[in-house]
Amino acid sequence: MDYINIIILAIVVNNVVLMQFLGICPFLGVSGKIATSVGMGGAVVFVMTLANLVTYLIFNFILIPLNITFMQTITFILVIASLVQIVEIILKKVSPSLYQALGIYLPLITTNCAVLGIALLASKKDLNLIMSVVYAASTAVGFTIALVLMAGIREQMQITGVPERMKGFPISLITAGLLSLAFMGFSGLVK
Amino acid sequence: MSLKHFTNGLLRENPLFVMVLGCCPALAVTSSATNGLGMGLATTFVLLSSNTLVALLKNLIPDKVRIPCFIVVIATFVTITDMVMQAFTPDLYKALGIFIPLIVVNCVILGRAEAFAQKNRLLPSVLDGIGMGIGFTMALTLLGSIREILGNGSLFDIKFVAADAKTVLLFILAPGAFITFGFLIAITNILKKKFNI
Numbered sequence: 001m002d003y004i005n006i007i008i009l010a011i012v013v014n015n016v017v018l019m020q021f022l023g024i025c026p027f028l029g030v031s032g033k034i035a036t037s038v039g040m041g042g043a044v045v046f047v048m049t050l051a052n053l054v055t056y057l058i059f060n061f062i063l064i065p066l067n068i069t070f071m072q073t074i075t076f077i078l079v080i081a082s083l084v085q086i087v088e089i090i091l092k093k094v095s096p097s098l099y100q101a102l103g104i105y106l107p108l109i110t111t112n113c114a115v116l117g118i119a120l121l122a123s124k125k126d127l128n129l130i131m132s133v134v135y136a137a138s139t140a141v142g143f144t145i146a147l148v149l150m151a152g153i154r155e156q157m158q159i160t161g162v163p164e165r166m167k168g169f170p171i172s173l174i175t176a177g178l179l180s181l182a183f184m185g186f187s188g189l190v191k
Numbered sequence: 192m193s194l195k196h197f198t199n200g201l202l203r204e205n206p207l208f209v210m211v212l213g214c215c216p217a218l219a220v221t222s223s224a225t226n227g228l229g230m231g232l233a234t235t236f237v238l239l240s241s242n243t244l245v246a247l248l249k250n251l252i253p254d255k256v257r258i259p260c261f262i263v264v265i266a267t268f269v270t271i272t273d274m275v276m277q278a279f280t281p282d283l284y285k286a287l288g289i290f291i292p293l294i295v296v297n298c299v300i301l302g303r304a305e306a307f308a309q310k311n312r313l314l315p316s317v318l319d320g321i322g323m324g325i326g327f328t329m330a331l332t333l334l335g336s337i338r339e340i341l342g343n344g345s346l347f348d349i350k351f352v353a354a355d356a357k358t359v360l361l362f363i364l365a366p367g368a369f370i371t372f373g374f375l376i377a378i379t380n381i382l383k384k385k386f387n388i
Contacts, residue, residue: 019365021219025298028214070274073292074266081259113215113296120289165380169211173373181366 003134008190010138016114017146018180023114027147028172037151041144045137047087047109048118051080052136055119056129076119084109114143149179196315200323206299207330208379213299216290217331218368224347227335229283231328233272233291235321238300240268242320245308252309261304262295269294299327337371338362 014020017027023044030040055076063069088106091099109115118139122132153175162171206212216234221227244264245252252260273291276284284291294300303323308316339345342363344352352358361367 021215021365021368022293024214024218028211070270073270073273073295074263077262077266077295078259081262113293116296117289117293120292124289165384166377170373170377170380173369173376177366177369177373180369181361184364184366 003131005190006131006135007138010135011142011145012183012186013189015142015146015183016118016139017143018176018183020117022117023112023143026109026112027143027150027176028169031147031150031154031172034148034151034155037147038144041140041147043106043109044112044114044143045140047080047084047106048115048140048143049133049137050087051083051115052119052122053129053133054079054083056122056132059123072120072123076116080115080119114139146179150176153179194318196318197322200319200326201329202326204323205326205330205379206302206323207327207334208376209383210299210302211376212302213297213327214372215293216297217334218372220287220290221331221335221338221368222363223339223343223345224332224335226283226286227331227333228328229280230287230290231324231331233276233287234294234297234299235324235328236272237265237268237294237297238303238324238327239317239320241265241300241304242308242316243313244268245304246311246313246316249309257309258301258305261301261309265300265304266295299323334368334371334375337375338367341371342367 010016016022017024026040026044031037058075058079059069059072063072063075084106088099091106118136122135125132125135127135150172154172157171157175166174200206204210207214207217213234216230220230241261241264245261248260248264269292272294276287276291303319307319311319336346339347341359342361344350344356344358359367362371
């Protein structure tokens with residue numbers, strides 16, 4: 001498996017939201033406007049890459065040598081939750097402008113199951129450190145693409161006549177279904 | 192009074208169709224009714240246990256660090272579920288895969304701990320946990336049943352169409368999950384309006 005393969009697989013073929021159903025909550029929650037969805041996407045790229053790097057090191061250099069891999073779920077969620085806190089504190093000090101842009105989305109990421117999900121999936125695959133980080137980063141890019149696409153469609157949808165009972169979640173989910181159908185077209189792209 | 196805590200989660204505040212919490216497992220594992228039921232029961236166990244423990248420990252947990260404490264409680268029960276399922280239901284464990292550890296980040300569970308169990312006594316919290324769990328299980332099983340009937344022509348792995356019959360395969364693939372779930376929420380909205388719940 002070379003890097004191009006991993007990147008294409010993670011971004012379009014196995015798109016994290018539309019094909020693997022991870023991170024549906026932020027996908028439905030913050031896809032109202034393109035600007036906010038870009039902000040959320042940026043925060044996810046940042047945190048997911050960093051979280052995967054840290055969990056990879058912890059899994060391979062602490063959990064496996066000590067033979068306590070059953071503690072994986074507990075350690076990963078605690079690491080991710082505290083990582084998000086640390087990133088928030090550091091960003092606030094070091095780069096106030098970036099904090100302004102990503103700040104409000106950071107706390108939301110702790111409950112984003114895509115971050116924990118990708119860390120768990122990556123630990124099950126046979127990847128080395130760099131591959132694992134590339135995998136996480138491109139998955140997060142795939143998440144951002146899906147989020148921005150959805151936001152674009154939903155902005156248009158606000159000026160169309162949606163039946164009263166279909167407003168909100170139902171029409172968003174059906175739109176996501178059609179997007180997912182479109183993404184299925186990529187399935188033969190990489191062997 | 193107590194009974195109300197139990198019935199709340201079944202219909203009026205159904206976690207999936209009314210509050211739309213925990214959508215990730217709802218979409219991902221409901222390709223068959225069996226998987227939906229299994230996931231629902233696993234979630235119910237974690238929800239009941241975490242509600243019980245949080246209600247018992249609520250006076251011991253400092254307010255500022257309550258969220259991390261809740262997460263540790265939940266993650267412990269999820270690890271137990273994970274190991275029990277791996278030992279006793281290996282097929283289901285394989286089918287649900289990564290979504291068993293991901294019960295940790297299911298918003299229903301943390302949501303109930305935060306919104307209900309930490310403010311209420313033991314018995315109401317237990318009833319709330321069971322009610323919400325059953326409501327979630329029913330919703331997942333319904334979603335799984337519809338997708339399995341349309342996509343595979345079977346229910347709980349019992350096939351009722353000819354082996355070579357053509358079924359709407361779309362419904363057990365990813366897009367079918369989104370579309371079925373969307374229509375079910377729309378139907379819930381219509382019913383809520385009609386019966387004024």
